[in-house]
Amino acid sequence: MENINLKPSSNDDPGDVIIPEIFEDKITHSVINNFFVEVTSLTIFTLRFFKELFKPPYEFNELMKQSFLIGYRSLPLVAITGFIIGLVLTIQSRPTLAKFGAESWLPAMVAVSIIREIVPVITALIFAGKVGSGIGAEIASLNVTEQIDAMQVSCTNPFKYLVVTRVLSATFMLPVLVVFADIIGLLGSFVGVNIKGNVSPYLFFSQIFQTLEFIDMFPAFIKTFFFGFAIGIIGCYKGYTSFKGTEGVGKAANSSVVFGSLMVFIIDMIAVQITSFFQN
């Protein structure tokens, strides 16, 4: 029989819950194990997605429906966010640039910030909040109510119908949303510039396109496909593997948003490293 030390050390806070050393080790092991199990499951899930993607039949109608729901329906939210980002960024940047007498650089600076980084990331986070959680909760509720099992019984491939369509929609709709958010963000910036100044639209956009280069546009655009894919696949995975019960639905929706947002930042960091490698 193992001797379990339950006595707290003198440094322990009296209010702390005392966990025996042996259990602490087990909990640590369990967290690490769970992490690797989760990574493996997600990898297998992603590989299955690619396998099912190219295998007929194709669910075009469901793909259109999901694209409409995921893309078109998210446009108002993304548009408002983009406009506010452009407006606020311009108003906040003006005093600093004015100190150096460089107010004329405001459109160019804001445009590069918006197109390169801020709008893709913020739009992806909004997308993760709206779409990621929606996908996670929807698939989890189908799982809970055993509708996925029912689909299998009725000879419909639930993975193809539910996962492939949603992941594809998320992957291709997020870049379109980001393009709209970029334009609306620049319009917000134009309004911001004209609150305290007087710049014609022609001069404003001319200054922007004088500064922008392909290296500002393409990496930012390409990474949004990865953002969309990550948000879609994580939402589907969390929903598809949720445990039974209503609690599972909430947990799937929550973890879809959390892990989706985290993946957005991780992908963004990798994308910046790759871009700067090619830039230098």
Add this chain to the structure above:
Amino acid sequence: MKKSISNKIKLGIFISLGVLVFIFGIYFVGERQQLFRGTFRISGIFRDVAGLQVGSNVRFSGIDVGTVNNISIVSDTSVRVDVLIEESTRIFIKKDALASIGSEGLMGNKILIINPGTGGKREIENNDIVGTVQPINMDDIMLSLKKTIDNSSNITSNLSSITGNIQSGKGTIGRLLMDHSLAQNFDSSIVNLKQGLFGLKNLMDDTKISFANNFDSTFVNLKEGSEGFKLLMKKAKSSWLLWGF
């Protein structure tokens, strides 16, 4: 069913607009980089490109007419810069055009500036190599500035030493400005000079009077002498001893 078609139309418009906006963006950015216009290429060899980058603007008469296309190291002392310039500006750029590296404002990006060359020369051709003006290196400016500052420091140090000496009465100027006995001597010299001049004046006055008197008496004597001589000559003429003369 109707709703489904309407949704598909909305989705189609949404995607088409997004793609269209993206294509416009590419077009406008590409337009700036002369991707959709006729261009020609010229090159220049620089010793130091001072931070010029691929994609930097090329300016001619204050107008952006092209971009830097490629920068490559040719040898340890020369860097080749290839630029793409709008075809429409070719007629204004001559064979003896000069390229120099400047910057957009005090903190701006580096740009390549094309000086058009002389009017009589032929216009530049594709793949020509133009002459270059070496950019002023910031380090050289700082080095020169450091020398100037060192010299200024020496000058101010010398000035400080000179003013110190003057203040303590050393040296000619110091003694002149700070020595009181010199001023007193100068005062007494002036007084003596004044007295001397006064004496001289008196002497001159006396001399003038006596000289005038003597001069008058000399003339009287001379007059008397000449009258006597006249009389003597008259008598001599009438004397028999001098007959025949």
